[in-house]
Amino acid sequence: MSKTVHIPLKTNNQSINIALDTIQIGKQALIFVNTKRSAEKLSEDISKKIKHISLPTLSASILKAVSSPTKQCRRLSKIVEKGVAFHHAGLVSKQRELIEDKFREGVIKVICCTPTLAFGLDMPAFRAVIRDLKRFSVGTSWGMTDIPVLEYMQMAGRAGRPGKEDYGEAICIAQTESDKDFIEQKYIEGEPECIYSKLAVEPVLRTYLLSLIASHFVRTYDDIITFFSKTFWAYQFEDMNRLESIINKMLKLLVDFEFIEMSETTDDFVSAQEMAERKVKATKLGERVAQLYIDPLTANKLIEDMKASAEQDLTAFSVLHMVCSTLELRPYLRIKAKEVDKIEERYAEFADEILADEPEMFEDHYSDFMDSIKTSLFMYDWIEEKGEEYLLETFDIRPGEIKAKLDRADWLLYACVELSKIIGLTKVNKDITKTRMRLKSGVKEELLSLLRLKGVGRIRARKMFNNGIKDLKDAKTCDLTKLAQLIGRAISYKIKEQLGQKVTPIKENKRKGQINLNDFR
């Protein structure tokens, strides 16, 4: 159903006008844009036009959501004060949740967001404004491309709050008349795209094939073919011969990687019957790869790298670059034009620690390789105790993205630790475990001992270390008063307890949580 709505033209920016009108009529809006920058800029521009809303408490809690606020946090906090917010993957989860909750409660009136809010979340609004129907894409269609109709529907579907309002408004913004006709035809009246099975994507197929075998869901070649012939993929693909040849290619790969074993055929000439009855079984290594749920190609690459470096010392940078060379860590942080020299310079420092072969400068994938170096350098700086503000300034990576990348790297490092156990690479196992521990907390090696204490993270450990408390022994002999001055009373009490020193809080004339220092020997 269409309806004519008049929006007062208070500015020459239609998105701002719609936002202001939505607030004016006492409703809420989600505005979808195509970049994180745009989401931030538009929400800021809208907030500047709002005079009558002031939410200082909420604004403060946005800053409090993180221990050391970055430029991004300060910007968001200022915008939120006016009942507006931006929302994208660069936010940390606490801030994201806060914004989502306050929007649901009706406190925040307008959110400018990337498509994050279109999928999965229960975040309806009276108005869903789709400002950008084009998005930059790389690969076969390089440049700005129209977003899929399905995605438009996801965003438009956020309009209207069932049970609370009778209807909602989904608004697209056209720049010209012909633009308007195009939008009407393609998106409003158009059909969504067909859905295609993703099973044929090689990493997906490799992973599923191995896990089917490892979990004993299939035991023979015939089982495999029968299983895949019943999938949606086969239904869509129709050509079972071609499908079988793809599966064969994958099976060969898994055999080459020593993740599965297939029983030998007796003769050079193999009958169809004989082929179908060939037994398929995962090796011990293959079983673990399947459990770890990593792409077999990645697993094999990591294993090869670890084997190749079995005899040498693996530095933190070589370990980080090893995991940063996998598909799982993509997309890499991209090197920007003005930082090429700086990254090259820093790379020179670590060049001899890289396990992979460095491509020649004129080769196609050189820039891709350098992006993987930049990604590794970001992680390296993290484990050298650089803060989020520094990482944002230096690598243009936002707090939420930092967390996402580190989580993935940690998962792969865990996989490396597990795989190195199975293939018996003790030394490699030790080096990787150490780097993984550093990555988890973002600390230099010297702090690892102190991190074993509960309640001690990178900040507290650094404080303790710089004040002469360098390991658990120092922490044990350290005077409680000194410790309490450094990192607080309550936490010092907990630390001493963990170290087996009995502490009894003073019962009389004390404030809550005060401790009897005389109890320490």
Add this chain to the structure above:
DNA sequence: GGACGGTGAAACTTCAGGTTGCCTC
């Protein structure tokens, strides 16, 4: 006359997102 600030055009730069393992306070 020089420092400073505001303005607007031109040149330049950059571009969405999320699932998997396992554990531990």
Add this chain to the structure above:
DNA sequence: GAAGTTTCACCGTCC
């Protein structure tokens, strides 16, 4: 391809 950012020239104002 286009939005957002940076750079730079230009102009007016002030001391």
